[in-house]
Structures are given as C-alpha cells and as structure tokens.
Amino acid sequence: MQPLVDLxxxxxxxxxxxNDSSIAYGCASAxxxxxxxxxxxxxxxxxxxxxxxxxxxxxxxxVVPCDVREPGQLEAVFARIEREWGRLDFLxxxxxxxxREDLHARVxxxxxxGFLLAMDxxxxxxxxxxKLAEPLMADGGCLLTVxxxxxxxxxxxxxxxxxxxxxxxxxxxxxxxxxxPKGIRVHAVSPGPLKTRAASGIDRFDELxxxxxxxxxxxxxxxxxxxxxxxxxxxxxxxKALTGSIAFVDGGYNIxx
Numbered sequence: 001m002q003p004l005v006d007l008x009x010x011x012x013x014x015x016x017x018x019n020d021s022s023i024a025y026g027c028a029s030a031x032x033x034x035x036x037x038x039x040x041x042x043x044x045x046x047x048x049x050x051x052x053x054x055x056x057x058x059x060x061x062x063v064v065p066c067d068v069r070e071p072g073q074l075e076a077v078f079a080r081i082e083r084e085w086g087r088l089d090f091l092x093x094x095x096x097x098x099x100r101e102d103l104h105a106r107v108x109x110x111x112x113x114g115f116l117l118a119m120d121x122x123x124x125x126x127x128x129x130x131k132l133a134e135p136l137m138a139d140g141g142c143l144l145t146v147x148x149x150x151x152x153x154x155x156x157x158x159x160x161x162x163x164x165x166x167x168x169x170x171x172x173x174x175x176x177x178x179x180x181p182k183g184i185r186v187h188a189v190s191p192g193p194l195k196t197r198a199a200s201g202i203d204r205f206d207e208l209x210x211x212x213x214x215x216x217x218x219x220x221x222x223x224x225x226x227x228x229x230x231x232x233x234x235x236x237x238x239x240k241a242l243t244g245s246i247a248f249v250d251g252g253y254n255i256x257x
Contacts, residue, residue: 005236008035011085012235013077015041015066015129016094016146017051023146023191024094025054026224030232032058036089039081041066068095068125069117078132088136090235093129093145096122098160110160118160123168130175130186140183142235145172147188147246149254157204169246176244185243187234191227192216192250218251 012031016024017040028038039062042051048065055063062084066077081088102114126145133143150158151165169188176186193212213221230249233239248254 005034005233005238007031007232007236010036010089010235011039011081011087012036012089013039013041013081013091013133014094015077015092017042017054018047019050020054021224022094023194023224023227024092026226026228027092027094027144027189027231028054028058028228030225030228031090031092031235034232034236036235037061037085039064039077039085041077043067068121068128074125074128075132078136082136086136087138088133088141090142090144091129091133092231093126093143095125096146096161096164098122098164102160104157105159107159107163115160118164119167122161122164123171126168127171127175130179130184134179134182134184137182137184140185142185142187142239143175143179144186144231144234145188147190149190149192149248149250151190152254155208157208172246173244180243185234185239187243188246189227189231189234190246190248190250190254192222192248192253194222194224194227212250212253215256216251216253217256220251222249222251 014024014028017028032038038058038060040055040060041064042048044067052063062080064077064080066073068074098118099114102110130143145168147165147169150162151169172186172188179186193208227249230247
C-alpha cells in the first residue's frame with residue numbers, strides 16, 4: 001500500500017498497545033508504514049508477551065514497560081528515548097482506565113478514589129508526557145491522544161469516562177495554546193465505537209456498536225486502520241498548520257442527532 005504521508009526519519013513514541021486490536025496498534029502500524037521509527041511501551045510483565053511481538057514486527061528498537069501509576073516508569077521511558085535518539089518528533093497517548101465498579105456506576109455515585117484514578121491515568125498522564133516530551137521536541141513535534149464522543153454528549157453507559165474525556169479534550173486545547181510557540185502541535189483523535197479490549201469494560205457495549213453502525217451516515221463502523229491513517233496525517237508535516245483539534249474518525253456518527 002502506498003503511504004498517504006511521509007514520516008521517514010521521524011521518531012515516535014506509542015503508548016497503549018495491548019494487542020493487535022488496539023487503536024494504538026492501528027496507529028503504530030500506520031506510522032511505521034509511512035516510514036517512522038517507533039518506541040513502544042507495554043503495561044507490565046503480563047502484557048509484555050502480547051505486545052513485544054507486535055513491537056518487533058514494527059521494527060521497534062525501544063520496547064519498554066510503562067505503567068503511569070508506577071513512580072518513575074514514565075520518566076524512564078523518556079530517558080531511554082533521550083539516550084538513544086536524542087529527540088522525539090511525535091507521541092501517541094492511547095491509555096485510559098477507571099475501576100470497573102466506578103465505570104459501571106452512575107457518575108454521581110462514583111467514588112472519589114475511582115474518579116481521581118481515572119483522571120490520573122486517562123488525562124493527567126498526557127500532561128506528564130507532554131512535559132517530558134517538550135525538551136525533546138526542540139524542532140517542533142506533535143502530541144496525540146485518543147478520546148470519544150461521550151465527552152460531548154451523554155452516551156449510555158459511558159458514565160465516568162465522559163467527564164474524564166471532556167477534561168482530556170480541554171487539556172488538548174490548552175496544551176496546543178501553550179506549546180504552539182515552540183512548534184509543538186496537540187490533537188485528540190476521536191474514533192467511533194471500536195471493539196477493543198479497553199472498550200469491553202463498558203456495560204452493554206455491543207449495543208453501542210450496533211447503534212453506531214446503524215446511525216453513522218457511512219453506514220458502518222470504522223477500523224483501527226482508519227484511525228491510524230488519520231493519526232499518521234496529523235503527525236506529518238502535511239498537517240503542520242493544524243493544532244488543538246478533535247479529529248472525529250467515526251463515519252459521521254458525531255453529526256447525527
């Protein structure tokens with residue numbers, strides 16, 4: 001397949017691959033197909049056997065653990081990148097978490113600890129990554145994260161993640177304003193519902209998939225490859241005049257009342 005954009009020579013970090021159905025893997029595959037060199041993280045020892053083969057298939061020379069809840073692990077990732085590459089051109093933050101009991105509860109019933117943990121892993125970790133990436137992006141770069149339409153509208157059973165993703169999207173805009181003078185662009189990609197391991201934690205998610213396919217103007221669900229193509233464009237020089245956007249990749253699902 002002919003690459004849509006050229007990322008040859010660019011160095012990128014991908015955080016959030018769990019398996020070959022992950023949004024992060026779809027994006028990583030697109031980045032690599034367009035010529036980028038990638039660093040890939042895995043969550044823990046249990047995840048490593050699932051992620052490392054995928055990272056190796058992507059030609060990744062840097063494959064390291066990263067649980068943002070563990071002190072020092074995120075900093076170690078960027079220290080490795082600085083030591084081996086000396087720079088970073090883009091990163092993808094594709095992680096989110098909420099305790100099951102809080103995710104399945106009403107928003108008004110979620111626990112304080114559950115809310116704080118969901119916000120820390122799903123939102124604040126992106127801010128931390130941006131701070132660590134900033135000195136490695138002396139010549140500019142691009143920061144990407146992943147969101148969902150439930151940040152803007154009430155989506156049944158999305159619950160706690162709605163407010164969390166709303167905070168993430170607001171962070172994208174403020175980061176874009178703050179880092180823009182340094183040539184660092186910031187975006188969130190907002191895919192339509194996808195059958196991923198992370199999404200399986202949402203109650204009655206199969207119903208959401210059916211609804212999205214039925215209501216989207218294009219009449220079908222999107223794929224991780226669709227998301228990857230958009231992500232590759234956003235981190236490329238072709239999108240150098242764009243920043244602070246929420247890029248919907250959902251077949252038009254977001255425009256339907």
